[in-house]
Amino acid sequence: MSGFETNWLTLREPADRDARAESLLEMVHAHLSALPPPHVIMDIGCGTGSTYRTLSPALPEAAWKLLDYETVLLDEAKREIGARDNIEFHCQDLNKLDETLFDDVAIVTASALFDLCSGQFCSRFVDLLTRRKIGLYAALNYDGVIDWSVDHPLDKQVVADFNRHQQSDKGFGPALGPDASDHLSALCEASGFTVKTASSPWRLDPETAELQNEFLLGFSRPIHEIGNISDADFKGWLDFRLSHIGVKNSVCTVGHTDILALPRT
Ligand SMILES: C[S@@+](CC[C@H](N)C(=O)[O-])C[C@H]1O[C@@H](n2cnc3c(N)ncnc32)[C@H](O)[C@@H]1O
Secondary structure: OOOHHHHHHHHHHHHHHHHHHHHHHHHHHHHHOOOOOOOEEEEEEOOOOOHHHHHHHHHHOOOOEEEEEEHHHHHHHHHHHHOOOOEEEEEHHHHHHHHHHHOOOOEEEEOOOOOOOOOHHHHHHHHHHHOOOEEEEEEEEEEEEHHHHHHHHOHHHHHHHHHHHHHOOOOEEEEEEHHHHHHHHHHHOOOOEEEEEEEEOOOOOEHHHHHHHHHHOOOHHHHHHHHOOOOOHHHHHHHHHHOOOOOOOOOOEEEEEEEEEEEOO
């Protein structure tokens, strides 16, 4: 169980869409347009289908394979997207992949996934892509930078502890967390891919109050588990942060990086 809830994925989808680097989306489009059809896209860790909804309007000819191991999320993806001839849904654990699913795939997409993954998983996965000459568009990898326009003295410590927790096991072995983009880019480059990266930060203003609220509440468990900050100090920080969500001109920036790795022809 990954523990990601439909509600959280629904809340973050508009912020993700705004954050994605447009330049890489255009390059995905150009790459697929230059390939002979069929253009089969495999979205791994698809959740409820956010990447499909973002990319598919510009790619009407593409066929999709949406893969996740959470049946609740896949069922929600099926419900939201509806039955279509050009989409298959696959319930699979990425740690036990059936490689034949990649037989006809032109590009793999993923969003908010690789920071959960381990270095070992990335090596295995990039090896698969290299052998099969499949491109990778991996968007919204958390980069460790969280910044609020209104400061609090505990911000640095909270973010440092949160980032440490991001490197604990999320189901793939020790997670790369904020190191994911650098690690994955380096692996892809070493395997002969042409790699482009672009930053894709969330800029959360008072209009995104519900997302910010959930995001902040999500710090509680990691900070408690790391154990550097007393419960009382953390409560003070959280109360301060929650009370500032709606304040005029306040912005929370959460850093991400998008990666596009294309096989050299
Ligand atoms: C942060 S969510 C992102 C979901 C979606 N890509 C999005 O952007 O809304 C990470 C997703 O990866 C999936 N996931 C995590 N570990 C997985 C695994 N071992 N096999 C398949 N899917 C996995 C989760 O179920 C979840 O849907």
